[in-house]
Amino acid sequence: MTVSNIPGPLINDRYKSDPVGRFLDFILKKREQELPFVGLYCGYAPVELIRAMGAVPVSLCASSQRTIPAAEAVLPANLCPLIKSSFGFIRTNTCLLFELSEAVIGETTCDGKKKMFELISHLKPTHVMDLPQLPDEEDVRERWTEMVSKLKIFLETTFQANIAADRLEAEIRETNKKCGLIDGFFDYMTLHPPPLNCQELYDVIGLDAVTNSGELQALMAGISRTLDERIAAGICFGTPASPRVLVSGCPIGGDSGKVIRIIEEAGGVIVALEACSGMKGYSIRIEEGTGDPLRAVAEATLKIPCSCMTPNGGRLAMLDKMIRRFRPDVVIDVVLHACHAYNVESYKIMKHAQYRHGLPCLKIETDYSDGDVEQIRTRVEALFDSL
Ligand code: SF4
Numbered sequence: 001m002t003v004s005n006i007p008g009p010l011i012n013d014r015y016k017s018d019p020v021g022r023f024l025d026f027i028l029k030k031r032e033q034e035l036p037f038v039g040l041y042c043g044y045a046p047v048e049l050i051r052a053m054g055a056v057p058v059s060l061c062a063s064s065q066r067t068i069p070a071a072e073a074v075l076p077a078n079l080c081p082l083i084k085s086s087f088g089f090i091r092t093n094t095c096l097l098f099e100l101s102e103a104v105i106g107e108t109t110c111d112g113k114k115k116m117f118e119l120i121s122h123l124k125p126t127h128v129m130d131l132p133q134l135p136d137e138e139d140v141r142e143r144w145t146e147m148v149s150k151l152k153i154f155l156e157t158t159f160q161a162n163i164a165a166d167r168l169e170a171e172i173r174e175t176n177k178k179c180g181l182i183d184g185f186f187d188y189m190t191l192h193p194p195p196l197n198c199q200e201l202y203d204v205i206g207l208d209a210v211t212n213s214g215e216l217q218a219l220m221a222g223i224s225r226t227l228d229e230r231i232a233a234g235i236c237f238g239t240p241a242s243p244r245v246l247v248s249g250c251p252i253g254g255d256s257g258k259v260i261r262i263i264e265e266a267g268g269v270i271v272a273l274e275a276c277s278g279m280k281g282y283s284i285r286i287e288e289g290t291g292d293p294l295r296a297v298a299e300a301t302l303k304i305p306c307s308c309m310t311p312n313g314g315r316l317a318m319l320d321k322m323i324r325r326f327r328p329d330v331v332i333d334v335v336l337h338a339c340h341a342y343n344v345e346s347y348k349i350m351k352h353a354q355y356r357h358g359l360p361c362l363k364i365e366t367d368y369s370d371g372d373v374e375q376i377r378t379r380v381e382a383l384f385d386s387l
């Protein structure tokens with residue numbers, strides 16, 4: 001079974017269809033404005049604080065096989081590829097954004113990551129936030145709010161800046177507007193079949209990092225027009241018979257994007273991406289006008305249902321909503337090698353999808369190398385054949 005390609009580009013030339021070019025334009029513009037960059041590795045970093053002091057939050061490179069050999073000269077080989085790749089980028093001076101960043105924010109989400117931060121903290125001012133991981137505890141909000149307050153002090157001290165409450169409130173509104181626009185866009189993925197493929201979906205999500213809400217709104221209007229024209233012309237990705245796939249698990253990007261390609265080449269249509277690199281963060285809103293924007297930011301970020309949380313009921317609840325909204329036929333849970341939290345939680349996710357929603361599931365453990373491409377392809381094709 002194959003899926004036909006659809007005509008592009010989705011993001012038309014006026015706004016540049018080239019994501020790398022668009023990203024470089026964004027960086028150059030911010031450099032010309034002499035704004036400082038702050039590097040991040042995870043969704044728990046509250047970007048609103050960084051923007052509120054006039055700095056630019058940037059996600060650091062973390063998903064290439066090429067930097068792993070350099071990392072393995074220091075780190076154990078049986079470590080999550082995301083951590084090894086991040087460290088390898090730094091060790092080989094190939095993460096442009098790390099080079100540009102004047103500070104790095106980390107969190108204690110998993111052991112490998114937090115120990116990796118120790119190895120890079122001499123290179124840049126590095127602040128590690130101690131993430132409470134028992135989300136149902138009574139004092140969890142207070143503890144995380146305290147960590148967000150400490151981040152504020154770190155940023156203000158490092159950059160000799162002031163993060164004013166009204167600026168933070170404005171950035172909260174900005175985040176909510178952008179999340180609303182992108183989450184609304186995901187409605188296209190509810191169509192049967194949808195009018196775009198997964199790469200285009202990623203391209204749209206990628207706009208979040210390089211636009212403000214006004215720019216994003218203008219871009220979205222153009223993108224929606226293109227998609228509406230496709231729908232009117234009967235152009236879509238796949239057919240009504242193509243298996244609709246919800247991909248869950250670890251963040252997917254760069255060299256782990258092979259899994260996405262294999263699913264589509266096997267005839268699947270990806271309608272939902274549960275991971276942080278996909279849709280997870282966009283359903284969360286920060287409460288506006290509370291009078292305590294720092295706490296509002298802390299409470300919202302704490303709602304991210306990462307597998308580092310235990311118990312992680314929020315992830316099952318989010319999965320329920322995604323399944324109801326996007327109506328997948330199957331769930332494919334992607335776990336990066338040596339990511340113990342997502343790996344152990346995979347059992348719960350698969351049982352939940354099978355017994356609560358009656359969906360067939362497949363767990364794929366992989367890394368950034370291409371040695372398992374054919375094995376993954378065989379398993380995905382067998383899954384689709386069984387439907
Ligand atoms: S999966 Fe967890 S640790 Fe990884 S980026 Fe997402 S929130 Fe952070």
Ligand code: SF4
Binds near residue numbers: 080109112113251
């Ligand atoms: S994928 Fe898992 S092990 Fe790797 S950095 Fe994220 S939470 Fe940690």
